[in-house]
Amino acid sequence: MSPESLDIDRLETKSVIELPRLIDLKLHAIENIAEDSKKLLMGDVAVVIVDDITYKLAGKRTEQVLTDGGIETHVLSIKKATMDEVNRAIDLYKDVKADFSVGVGGGTVIDVSKYSSFLQNMLFASVPTAASHDGISSARASIKGEGRSHSYGARPPMLVIGDVETISKAPPRFAISGAGDLLSNKTAVLDWELSERITGEHVSDYASLLSNATADAIIKRRIGIASDAITRTYTVFKGLVSSSMAMCIAGTSRPSSGGEHLISHKLDTLLEKPAMHGEQVGIAAIFSMYLHRGNWRELAETLKIIGAPTTAEQIGADADIMVEAILNAQALRPNRYTILSSRLTEKAVRKGLETTGIV
Numbered sequence: 001m002s003p004e005s006l007d008i009d010r011l012e013t014k015s016v017i018e019l020p021r022l023i024d025l026k027l028h029a030i031e032n033i034a035e036d037s038k039k040l041l042m043g044d045v046a047v048v049i050v051d052d053i054t055y056k057l058a059g060k061r062t063e064q065v066l067t068d069g070g071i072e073t074h075v076l077s078i079k080k081a082t083m084d085e086v087n088r089a090i091d092l093y094k095d096v097k098a099d100f101s102v103g104v105g106g107g108t109v110i111d112v113s114k115y116s117s118f119l120q121n122m123l124f125a126s127v128p129t130a131a132s133h134d135g136i137s138s139a140r141a142s143i144k145g146e147g148r149s150h151s152y153g154a155r156p157p158m159l160v161i162g163d164v165e166t167i168s169k170a171p172p173r174f175a176i177s178g179a180g181d182l183l184s185n186k187t188a189v190l191d192w193e194l195s196e197r198i199t200g201e202h203v204s205d206y207a208s209l210l211s212n213a214t215a216d217a218i219i220k221r222r223i224g225i226a227s228d229a230i231t232r233t234y235t236v237f238k239g240l241v242s243s244s245m246a247m248c249i250a251g252t253s254r255p256s257s258g259g260e261h262l263i264s265h266k267l268d269t270l271l272e273k274p275a276m277h278g279e280q281v282g283i284a285a286i287f288s289m290y291l292h293r294g295n296w297r298e299l300a301e302t303l304k305i306i307g308a309p310t311t312a313e314q315i316g317a318d319a320d321i322m323v324e325a326i327l328n329a330q331a332l333r334p335n336r337y338t339i340l341s342s343r344l345t346e347k348a349v350r351k352g353l354e355t356t357g358i359v
C-alpha cells in the first residue's frame with residue numbers, strides 16, 4: 001500500500017467521529033441551560049452533579065434555571081473522581097429515571113458526570129467552573145482506581161455551557177494552566193508525527209492541524225490572556241473546546257497528549273503536592289520541544305508572559321525530580337511512542353534542563 005493510500009481496515013473499524021453538539025459560550029450562558037437542553041431534546045429529568053464548592057459557584061443557579069424551565073432536577077454532591085462516586089451517580093440516575101446528567105465543576109465533577117452517564121447510555125452536559133484543562137469537552141474521563149488515575153473512553157458532552165462570567169471568577173491560575181495544556185499540543189503533535197515515521201501509527205491530518213492551530217492561537221493572543229480575566233477566559237475556553245474537538249476527530253488523545261503529558265503524570269507520583277496539570281505539562285513541553293529541536297524559546301516566553309511557571313522550582317520540583325520524571329515517564333505508557341521513547345541519558349537530560357532554564 002502506498003503511504004498516500006487510505007487504510008481500508010481503518011475505515012471499516014475506526015472512522016466514527018463524535019463531537020459536542022452545542023457550545024454556549026456567553027457571559028451568562030448558565031441562564032440558557034434549560035432552553036439549550038430542550039433544543040437538543042435531552043429530556044425532562046436531570047441529575048446535576050456538583051461538589052460543595054461548585055454547588056455555590058454555579059450548581060445552585062443551574063438547578064434553579066433547569067427547574068424554572070420545567071425540568072425535574074436532582075442534585076448529587078460528590079467528593080472525588082472515583083468508581084464509588086460513579087456508581088453513586090448511576091444509582092441516582094436509575095432511582096429518578098434521569099434522562100441526562102449535568103456536571104457542574106472542574107475535572108473531578110465533570111469526569112464523574114461524563115463517565116457515569118456514558119455507562120448508563122445517557123446524555124451529558126458539561127458546565128465547567130474553570131478553564132483549566134481540555135477535559136471539559138473531551139470524550140475521555142479520568143477516574144481514580146487503586147492508587148492512580150485511569151483515563152477511560154466515554155462520550156463528549158452533548159451540551160457545553162461556557163458561562164464566561166462564572167469561569168472568569170476562578171483564580172487566574174486555572175485559565176493560565178489551561179493555556180499551558182493548550183501550548184503542549186505543539187509537542188504532542190510532534191510526538192504523534194514522530195510515531196508515524198517510526199512505528200507507522202496513523203496520524204489524522206485534520207486533528208493535528210486543529211490541535212496545532214489551537215496552540216498557535218494562544219501564542220498569538222498571549223498579551224490579551226495576560227491582561228484581563230474575560231479575555232483570558234474566553235480565549236482559553238475556546239481553545240480547550242477546539243483542542244478536545246481535535247481529540248474527538250482523531251478518536252484518541254494523541255493530538256493533545258504526548259511525552260510532555262507522560263512527564264506530568266510521572267511528576268504527579270513524585271511530587272508531594274503536584275502543581276496543576278497545565279502548569280506541569282507546560283514546563284514538560286518546553287523540554288520536549290528542546291528534544292524535538294523545535295522553538296522551545298517561544299513556548300517558554302509565552303508561558304512567562306501569561307504568568308505560568310517555567311522552572312522546576314516554581315512547581316515544587318528540583319533537578320533530581322525532573323530527571324527522574326523525564327527518564328521514567330515513557331514507562332507509564334510504553335505503547336505510546338514519543339520523543340522520550342528514544343534512549344535518553346541522564347547527562348543529556350540534565351544538560352537539556354539547564355539549557356532551557358527549567359533548572
Ligand SMILES: [Zn+2]
Pocket residue numbers: 133134181256257261277281
Ligand atoms: Zn492535558
